[in-house]
Amino acid sequence: MADFTAQVFQNEYLPAGGDTVDAVITVNSAAGAETSSSQGLLEIIIVDMSGSMNEDGGAKVRAAKAATGVAVDTLDDGVEFAIIAGTDRATQIYPRSGPAVADAQTRGEAKQIVNRMRADGGTAIGTWLRMAAGIFASRPNLIRHSILLTDGKNQHESDQVLRGSIDACVGLFQCDCRGLGVDWNVDELRLIATALLGTVDIIPSPDEMEPEFERIITGVMKKQVADVALRLWSPKGATVEFLKQVSPNIDDLTPKAIAVDALTDDFPLGAWAGEESRDYHLRVKIPAGNVGDERLGARVMLALNGQAEPIALVRAVWTNDENLSTRINREVAHYTGQAELADAIHDGLAARAAGDDDTATMKLGRAVQLAHETGNEDSVRLLQKVVDVDDPRTGTVRLRKQVADVDAMALDVRSTRTVRVGRGS
Amino acid sequence: MTTRTCSSCVAQNAAEANWCEACGADLDAAAVAPRLPCVSCNAAGVEITADGWCQLCGTKQPVPEDHVVADHGWFAIVSDRGRVHRTNEDAGAVAARSSGVALVVCDGVSSTDHSQHASQSASRTIIEIMQEAPAAAMNSAQVEKLLVDAALAAQAEIIEVTSNSSSEPPSCTMVTVVAEIAGAHADLRFGWLGDSRAYWLANGTATQLTRDHSWATEQQDLGELAHAVIDADPRAHSITRWLGADSHDATPEVQTMRVELPGILLVCSDGLWNYAPTEPELHDIVYAAGPDEAALARAERLVAFANAQGGHDNITVAIADLEPQG
Numbered sequence: 001m002a003d004f005t006a007q008v009f010q011n012e013y014l015p016a017g018g019d020t021v022d023a024v025i026t027v028n029s030a031a032g033a034e035t036s037s038s039q040g041l042l043e044i045i046i047v048d049m050s051g052s053m054n055e056d057g058g059a060k061v062r063a064a065k066a067a068t069g070v071a072v073d074t075l076d077d078g079v080e081f082a083i084i085a086g087t088d089r090a091t092q093i094y095p096r097s098g099p100a101v102a103d104a105q106t107r108g109e110a111k112q113i114v115n116r117m118r119a120d121g122g123t124a125i126g127t128w129l130r131m132a133a134g135i136f137a138s139r140p141n142l143i144r145h146s147i148l149l150t151d152g153k154n155q156h157e158s159d160q161v162l163r164g165s166i167d168a169c170v171g172l173f174q175c176d177c178r179g180l181g182v183d184w185n186v187d188e189l190r191l192i193a194t195a196l197l198g199t200v201d202i203i204p205s206p207d208e209m210e211p212e213f214e215r216i217i218t219g220v221m222k223k224q225v226a227d228v229a230l231r232l233w234s235p236k237g238a239t240v241e242f243l244k245q246v247s248p249n250i251d252d253l254t255p256k257a258i259a260v261d262a263l264t265d266d267f268p269l270g271a272w273a274g275e276e277s278r279d280y281h282l283r284v285k286i287p288a289g290n291v292g293d294e295r296l297g298a299r300v301m302l303a304l305n306g307q308a309e310p311i312a313l314v315r316a317v318w319t320n321d322e323n324l325s326t327r328i329n330r331e332v333a334h335y336t337g338q339a340e341l342a343d344a345i346h347d348g349l350a351a352r353a354a355g356d357d358d359t360a361t362m363k364l365g366r367a368v369q370l371a372h373e374t375g376n377e378d379s380v381r382l383l384q385k386v387v388d389v390d391d392p393r394t395g396t397v398r399l400r401k402q403v404a405d406v407d408a409m410a411l412d413v414r415s416t417r418t419v420r421v422g423r424g425s
Numbered sequence: 426m427t428t429r430t431c432s433s434c435v436a437q438n439a440a441e442a443n444w445c446e447a448c449g450a451d452l453d454a455a456a457v458a459p460r461l462p463c464v465s466c467n468a469a470g471v472e473i474t475a476d477g478w479c480q481l482c483g484t485k486q487p488v489p490e491d492h493v494v495a496d497h498g499w500f501a502i503v504s505d506r507g508r509v510h511r512t513n514e515d516a517g518a519v520a521a522r523s524s525g526v527a528l529v530v531c532d533g534v535s536s537t538d539h540s541q542h543a544s545q546s547a548s549r550t551i552i553e554i555m556q557e558a559p560a561a562a563m564n565s566a567q568v569e570k571l572l573v574d575a576a577l578a579a580q581a582e583i584i585e586v587t588s589n590s591s592s593e594p595p596s597c598t599m600v601t602v603v604a605e606i607a608g609a610h611a612d613l614r615f616g617w618l619g620d621s622r623a624y625w626l627a628n629g630t631a632t633q634l635t636r637d638h639s640w641a642t643e644q645q646d647l648g649e650l651a652h653a654v655i656d657a658d659p660r661a662h663s664i665t666r667w668l669g670a671d672s673h674d675a676t677p678e679v680q681t682m683r684v685e686l687p688g689i690l691l692v693c694s695d696g697l698w699n700y701a702p703t704e705p706e707l708h709d710i711v712y713a714a715g716p717d718e719a720a721l722a723r724a725e726r727l728v729a730f731a732n733a734q735g736g737h738d739n740i741t742v743a744i745a746d747l748e749p750q751g
Contacts, residue, residue, distance in 0.1 A: 005437070235483030236466075263481075289484065292508050293465065296483035315485075320735075321509060 003030045004228075004272075004302040006312035009331035013317050013324035019288045021297035023314040024246070024331035025280045027230070029272045039226055040142045042080040042099055043217070044132045044173070045071055048150040049085040052183065053119035056206065060151060060180060061119045063206030067213040069111045071147065074217040075102040080142065082135050083110060087121030088156035090131035099135060122156035125192070126165030129175070136173040143226040143271045144173035147216055149209075151180040154188055162188070166195045174198050174270045176216055179413075180209065182405040186412050194251060197270035202413050204406045222273040229258075229266040230280065231301035231308045236263060238286040238297070243267055246335040247279035250342050250416040266303055279420065281335045282314060291318045331421050334374060338418040341370040341379060345415035349408060352386075352399065361387075361399055369395030376419045382411040431476075444539060444586070490541070494721070495519055500526050500745035501721035505728045507696055508736030510535065515694050515739035516544035516597075518552035525604040525611065527555035528743040530621050532598040532694040534667060535738075542586050543595035547579035547668050551601055554578060565614065568603055569679045572616035575601065580668050580675035587670045596669025599677065600635055602692055609749040610685050616677035619664040620695050621741075624707060627688030631708035634682060638666035662695075686749040689723075696740035697731050720744040 010023035047068050053060045068083060075081055080099035085091045094100065094110040128148070136144045154162050169175070175196035177189040180203045193200040203209055230253075234240060245251040257265040269278075284297045300312040319325055348363030364387050371379040372392035380392070385407035387397040428437040431445035438445055463471060465484035473479055477486045490513045493504040497519065506513040514533030519526065531547045533540025554575040563571070576599060587594045598619025605612045613634065615623050620637040636642060641661040644650050655661060668675055691711060701707040714726055724742040731740045 235479075236481045238483075286483065289465070294485035294511065295465075296478050296485070299478075317511065319509065 004028065004304075004309065004311055005030065006300060006302075008300075008312045008314055009329055010314060011325075011327045011329045011332070012315040013319050013321070013327065014288070015322070015325040016291050016318060016320060017288050018316075018318065018325065019285050020241070021282075021284050021286060021314060021316045022329070022332045023282050023297070024329070024335055025282060025300055025312055025314070026277060027280065027302070027311065028277045029225075029274060039224060040078075040080070041220065041223065042082075042136060042139045042142045042144050042173075043071075043075060043220060044082045044084060044099075044135060044146040045213075046084045046086055046128050046132055046146055046148045047117075048123065048152065048180070049091075049117055049119045049121075050087050050123045050150075050152055051120050052123075052152050059206045061117075063209045064149060064180075065114050065117060067149075067209035068114050070210045071213040071217050072102070072107050072110050072114075074214050074221070075107070076221055077103050079221075080139065081106075081110075082132075083114060084128060084131055085117055086123070086125065086128035086150070088124045088127075089121070090124075090128045092131065092135075093117060098138065123150065123152045123154055124157040124161075125150060125154045125188070126157050126162040129165045129169050129192070132175075133169045133172045141226075143220075143223050145220045145223070145271070146173055146175045147213065148175050148177045148189075148192065149180060149203075150177075150184055150189070152183050153185045163191075166192055170195055171268065176200075178203050178209075178212060179409075180206065182409055186409055190413070197268065199249070200413055202406065202410050204410070219273075223271040224274045225304060226271045227304070228269045228272050229303040230269055231260065231264060231266050231303040232282070233264045233296075233299040233301070234284050235286055235296060238263075238284055240265065240298075241283040241285055242281070244281045244335075244339070245269075245278055246281045246338060247277075247418050247420055249418060250339055253280075279331075279335065281332065281339075284314070286316060289316070289318050291320050293318050334421045335418065337370055337374050338376070341367055341374065341376065342415045342418075344370060345379070345383070345411060349386075349412050349415075352408075357399055361397060364399070365395035365397040367395075368392050368397050374419065376417075378414065378417060378419075379411075382407070382414060386411055444542060444588075493517075494725075496721040497521060499720055499748070500528070500743070501719075501724050502528070502530075502741070502743040503721070503724040503728050504741040505696075505732065505736075505739065507739050508732055510739055512541060513739050514541040514544055514597075515696065515741040516541065516548040517692075517741045517743055518548045519743050519745070520552050520556045522555065522558075522603070522605070525606045525747075526690075526745045527552060527601065527603045528623075528690065528692045528745060529555075529599070529601045530692045530694055530741050530743055531600075531668070532619065532621050532696075532739065532741070534596045534598070534664070534669070537593040537596050537669065538588070538591045540595045540597055543583045543669055544597040546582045546586055547597055547599055550579040550582045551575040551599070555601070555603060563605070565612065565681045568605070568612075568614040569616075569681070572601055572603070572614060572679050573676055576616060576618065576668065576677040577675055580672065583668055584670050591670075594670035596667045596672065598664060598694070599668050600692055601677075602634070602690060604690055604745060604747060606686070606747060606750055608751055610683055611747050613682045613684060613690065614679070615681075616679040618666045618668055618672075618675070618677050620662070622693055622695075622698055624691045624693075624704075624711075625682070625684055625688055626691060626708060626711055627684065627686075629708070631704040631711065633704055634680070636678075637664075638678070639664050684747075686747050688747055690745040690747055692743040693727075694739060694741040696736070696738035697727055697742055699738065700731050700734040720746050 083093040100106045176198040177193045253267040297314040301308040344367035351359035390396040463479035466482040471481040491506040517530040531544035533544040598621040600617040600621040602615040623634040640663045
């Protein structure tokens, strides 16, 4: 079982009357004595088999079958798995019902059946998720993960049905979403991935599917503990303004709070690997104390299997010494900048899509400047496919006339990836 | 591997640790923190956590070291955290001797790790030696040897509590005064390292007995720089001698002075004298409430004065009213 530790980065000094406490909390898990997965895993691969997968002379369907085969081959013996084909319906391809246990025989059977799949019909992603949820519900004690691949938009069910389906899946499993090509909707997959504690990314061309599936499954095989939650106690009268995961990517956890008692909330974090590190930015408003007082802004705990261990204290100390209260904490400033970068990219792309070139130029220019300042080289590279950069230090840019859809989508979907302070990309 | 979780800051420590490596809390003491109504919200039925935080409003509860008082009537000591530092790294102790009194003040060097371990160990060790020393009147040479032996014992005790992994081992200043009263006069024997001070106040004047072991004082002795230049130098307050594992010489400077009684003996850390650095200023502050103030009331008032000036450092004041005998 993994052990969790945390480090807090903050300026605890507040001026008289100050009530806002900011802190970056780095949570680390350290591998315990057991190195292999100790909790067991159920993996469900949900692969789009709608008619559009036949485009490009069948390249997409062939790649989807091959990638699903690679995913199955990457599963360790003993891992439970299932495969769902998605159209305007959901069909469990393998096994007939419930999960199978991975071994040489089941892997062979699964790949044979996957190779016989044919693409036909529409896209109803909520229905796919609900079928997966039914299988996951029978295995509450396992680490529960799925890959969802689609090449299109959710056309054959209403937005309301999709949202209802996502809500029904929250807490049942985690879902990493991948969009193939450029005809899918970034906001749609982001909605699913965010609610189901997963990632979203673009797979620009079919030949990139196999390595991506292998990479995802390899990462999942390292997970050791399921259903970890960050538990926050804050004092009476306090408000958690936000709790965001800020590394490896930005994810606002604030709306996911589950009340434990009047002063305590749980924020689900999903499964953790034996050696993993994530950063969180907490902003809490607390009743101001007197100069000289010291108060807890929050007590940070790690909740697992119904037990909570304290891992960090976020403090507030009121002082008249401006040298102390005006200090900028490096980590807090850095992630504030990374969040502004993600917002600038999002707003800039939205303005560009709406034809508002002035706003787009300003926002994307600011994004280039922030990415440059904070050493987010990946974002700089992605931005350069959408704007011509005259001066990264001042954020002077020109919108490119010709921008490939795949580049705009890649920038959008990867805008929330962050770099750590002084640790490069 | 078993570890000890610090109940003050939740850091993990080695099983054999006595002090928290991260925050310096006493791993044994913190576990038995008192459970009292919160000093801030005073809410009924609300518990204080073992690490000293109110479970309702989150206010850190004062720890005993924040304000330490010992009152013996004609002598007393007050040690206070001040307004800025989060912990009181000063420590001090006072004790009666058959023919007088011993006063000790130690000021933990705040740039070192958990320097309160040094100041607390040193003051405790020294006062115990002063209490156990022979009751019969000692000559100056004997008392001076006692002062040196006590400082060296304190040094050994500090090294004992210093973690091997400490890159900035805990260190502190030390000033000890032993007053031996004989009729209408007293012999003051005092030893010190660093910039905590002893003063004798009588007949309308204050006399500084100790001479700071500090960069500023050394430069004044060299006489090569103007006073204004010395005072403006960032190194001015750096101490040049101290107790601690990295001290090059823990033998204190020792002196003796015979004084006519009555008068006031005052020993303090720089948390007080920084706000009254000259002898006349200090005299005026000590007598601001008149000559008849009790030792404890005077010490408390001087601490309050330093806090009113900003309380930028820990403040420790030990006072003895020395009266003629017989």
